[in-house]
Amino acid sequence: MTAPVRVATLGFPRIGPKRELKIALEGYWAGRIGADQLLATAAELRSYTWQRQRDLGADIVPSNDFSLYDHVLDTSAMVGAVPDIYGWSGAQVDLDTYFAMARGTHASGDAGGCAHGHAHAGTGVPATEMTKWFDTNYHYIVPEFSADQTFRLASTKPLDEYLEAKRQGIETRPVLLGPVSYLLLGKATTPDFDPLTLLPRLLPVYAQALTALKDAGAGWVQIDEPCLVLDLSDGARHAYREAYAALADALPGLRLMLTTYFGGVGDNLDTLLALPVHGLHVDLIRAPGQLAEVVARSRPDQVLSLGVVDGRNVWKADLNAILERVAPLVQAGREVTLAPSCSLLHTPIDLERETDLDPDVRNWLAFAVQKVAELAVLARALNEGRHAVQATLDASTAAVASRRTSPKIVDPSVRARAGSSDAGLAHRQSPFRERAKAQHAKLGLPLYPATTIGSFPQTPEVRKARADHAKGVIDHAAYAGFLREETARTVRWQEEIGLDVLVHGEFERNDMVQYFGEQLSGFAFTRHGWVQSYGSRCVRPPIIFGDVSRPRPMTVEWWRYAQSVTQKPMKGMLTGPVTILNWSFVRDDQPRAETCRQIAFAIRDEVVDLEAAGAPIIQIDEAALREGLPLRRTEWQSYLDWAVECFRITASGVRDETQIHTHMCYSEFNDIIEAIGALDADVISIETSRSKMELLGAFSGYRYPAEIGPGVYDIHSPRVPPAEEMVDLLKAAAERLPAEQLWVNPDCGLKTRKWDEVRPALVNMVAAARRIRASTT
Ligand code: GLN
Ligand code: ZN
Numbered sequence: 001m002t003a004p005v006r007v008a009t010l011g012f013p014r015i016g017p018k019r020e021l022k023i024a025l026e027g028y029w030a031g032r033i034g035a036d037q038l039l040a041t042a043a044e045l046r047s048y049t050w051q052r053q054r055d056l057g058a059d060i061v062p063s064n065d066f067s068l069y070d071h072v073l074d075t076s077a078m079v080g081a082v083p084d085i086y087g088w089s090g091a092q093v094d095l096d097t098y099f100a101m102a103r104g105t106h107a108s109g110d111a112g113g114c115a116h117g118h119a120h121a122g123t124g125v126p127a128t129e130m131t132k133w134f135d136t137n138y139h140y141i142v143p144e145f146s147a148d149q150t151f152r153l154a155s156t157k158p159l160d161e162y163l164e165a166k167r168q169g170i171e172t173r174p175v176l177l178g179p180v181s182y183l184l185l186g187k188a189t190t191p192d193f194d195p196l197t198l199l200p201r202l203l204p205v206y207a208q209a210l211t212a213l214k215d216a217g218a219g220w221v222q223i224d225e226p227c228l229v230l231d232l233s234d235g236a237r238h239a240y241r242e243a244y245a246a247l248a249d250a251l252p253g254l255r256l257m258l259t260t261y262f263g264g265v266g267d268n269l270d271t272l273l274a275l276p277v278h279g280l281h282v283d284l285i286r287a288p289g290q291l292a293e294v295v296a297r298s299r300p301d302q303v304l305s306l307g308v309v310d311g312r313n314v315w316k317a318d319l320n321a322i323l324e325r326v327a328p329l330v331q332a333g334r335e336v337t338l339a340p341s342c343s344l345l346h347t348p349i350d351l352e353r354e355t356d357l358d359p360d361v362r363n364w365l366a367f368a369v370q371k372v373a374e375l376a377v378l379a380r381a382l383n384e385g386r387h388a389v390q391a392t393l394d395a396s397t398a399a400v401a402s403r404r405t406s407p408k409i410v411d412p413s414v415r416a417r418a419g420s421s422d423a424g425l426a427h428r429q430s431p432f433r434e435r436a437k438a439q440h441a442k443l444g445l446p447l448y449p450a451t452t453i454g455s456f457p458q459t460p461e462v463r464k465a466r467a468d469h470a471k472g473v474i475d476h477a478a479y480a481g482f483l484r485e486e487t488a489r490t491v492r493w494q495e496e497i498g499l500d501v502l503v504h505g506e507f508e509r510n511d512m513v514q515y516f517g518e519q520l521s522g523f524a525f526t527r528h529g530w531v532q533s534y535g536s537r538c539v540r541p542p543i544i545f546g547d548v549s550r551p552r553p554m555t556v557e558w559w560r561y562a563q564s565v566t567q568k569p570m571k572g573m574l575t576g577p578v579t580i581l582n583w584s585f586v587r588d589d590q591p592r593a594e595t596c597r598q599i600a601f602a603i604r605d606e607v608v609d610l611e612a613a614g615a616p617i618i619q620i621d622e623a624a625l626r627e628g629l630p631l632r633r634t635e636w637q638s639y640l641d642w643a644v645e646c647f648r649i650t651a652s653g654v655r656d657e658t659q660i661h662t663h664m665c666y667s668e669f670n671d672i673i674e675a676i677g678a679l680d681a682d683v684i685s686i687e688t689s690r691s692k693m694e695l696l697g698a699f700s701g702y703r704y705p706a707e708i709g710p711g712v713y714d715i716h717s718p719r720v721p722p723a724e725e726m727v728d729l730l731k732a733a734a735e736r737l738p739a740e741q742l743w744v745n746p747d748c749g750l751k752t753r754k755w756d757e758v759r760p761a762l763v764n765m766v767a768a769a770r771r772i773r774a775s776t777t
Contacts (some may be wrong), residue, residue, distance in 0.1 A: 007058045014532065050063070051170070061170060102535060114650055135630070137346075178222070257303070279304070282306065307339050309338075328570060576620045582623055618660055
């Protein structure tokens, strides 16, 4: 008798359907509510989440997937890996220590810089570093390991939450981040130290935590090892074998569901299959092709958890297609669990609340709640026969068909244009050297021209005006008038302090991607589709559902107005196609490259219109180009090829004398410097102040031909850098690159800073530019 197919989830969004956790956290940090109230809200959310998943038909519901801030930080708390600076000496990691690691102490809460970037602490004890969780837009707190690292069980959270659910009558499958991934995701604080050597010290703590769960009655534990989809060294593969052999020895009878996600296991398959675990979860969305081999080569008694519903995106699944793939396995007697490809953490919670969406678009979507329901339908079809859920299967067929043919999705003129293979489209008229001459003649800028990256402070007044406008409290004319005044004042101020190239300040923009998405065809926006980015911070990514085009100019009027206030050159300011793509939910019915190309043509038209309106300089921000790199090295080049091509399509419609800038918020260029060169931008601004210009080595080593603005002012901190400091940074830059190549600018946009910080900092920056100019000529 075959075991019935069961439904599992690997993790559910934590933030709450109405962002209850965000509100409670921020209330607690601000001192408005106490710890007991925060913890009560958290407990309510957990309880709601368990019950909801149950009601939707999930047989296996996770516990310990919840987190007050981040599950990697929870793991550090569990094993007592608290860096010394936090002065922790207690038995258990308490709430204060936990949040100090997450956010620093005396952290000015919103000190974070980039739109989707990282938080940086102000004064006091700094927060621990944060970085992107694989290729998602979720950020985790990076564990820190030293050579003399010790571990001990310092949090009973997994056990507590397992028991908490049990008391509510719900048997859960606790989730732990696996020990090898945990070590691989950390960084060494001792030079030349490999954290994997800590494995023998770490495993006893894992064994202790697992034993507690087993003794409390947990039959299964889900253990996440997403690093198994990465390029691994032999050492890492060896660590996997060692770790799971030790855990199997220590815990006879405990069943582990070892989960991999965000890609195929690929060349780590032998390693995976050698592990003595009772179940394997594989991602069949990112890597559908791995199913056959996993089935054929896993032990017949191993439960297979199949990630058949996309945990990273918002589309309804094609239920019939999934059934066709899974049914033969079930008929062959294999014990199967159906699951999302990964934790549902990366999807919005519930589509039900999106009553304003276009009904057709809505009919193509599934958020976390809907995805669990889809899995339940699939399991019923397999267990009871398709007839039991025939109506739902028919609806799925209809939704899939309508998505394929809907005129809301297919725009033949967009396809024709994006399909064009005219190589000239992606090339400027002349090589950089000649363009530079034309640009210098036209712009007449001094050496070391001083500029900013685009945005000026989004003050409470700016936010309030936007909110009032959205609510209808003020009309369009009043809002536009407010924005014009704000813009004019900012432009005049830039002129007054002596910046050479001005910006309009981006006051009209809510977000650098959303602002464009709202004006492009093929994009939809949710009202409540929040996804956790880090801690209490959530984003609402646009949904690209159809062919992308630009019905009308998007930024030209604002540029025109800003330029009308000044004689100095005013930059046109755009977000690039790769960044728009990487910060959106994208279509799964065509390759990402295809969608990106469509966006590239839309932005190209905007570039051309800005030039026609008179813009001498146009900046195309690609903040997310690097973070779009695939997880596997072998896939980098093809990504970079199409990403670079898309940028070039965007930038190549203009005359030589029109200067194209780009901006990137990061400093790791060494391994992609050739692609950066291939963008063929005239000027690139980058983050360098924190690394003391070190990264310029990559640019000089590569002989980067064009101009560079290495950020001299770290906008991620409230600190106002003195002019001398910026002069020193510029001198360091000038040692690596000729003066003719250098610009002077901050690290990133100024939208998260206060005017009181920005004013003196930019005055100092202009002084620094003047001083280095004077010492050069
Ligand atoms: N132009 C944008 C700004 O200044 C760039 C922001 C970014 O790259 N994150 O805000
Ligand atoms: Zn930036």
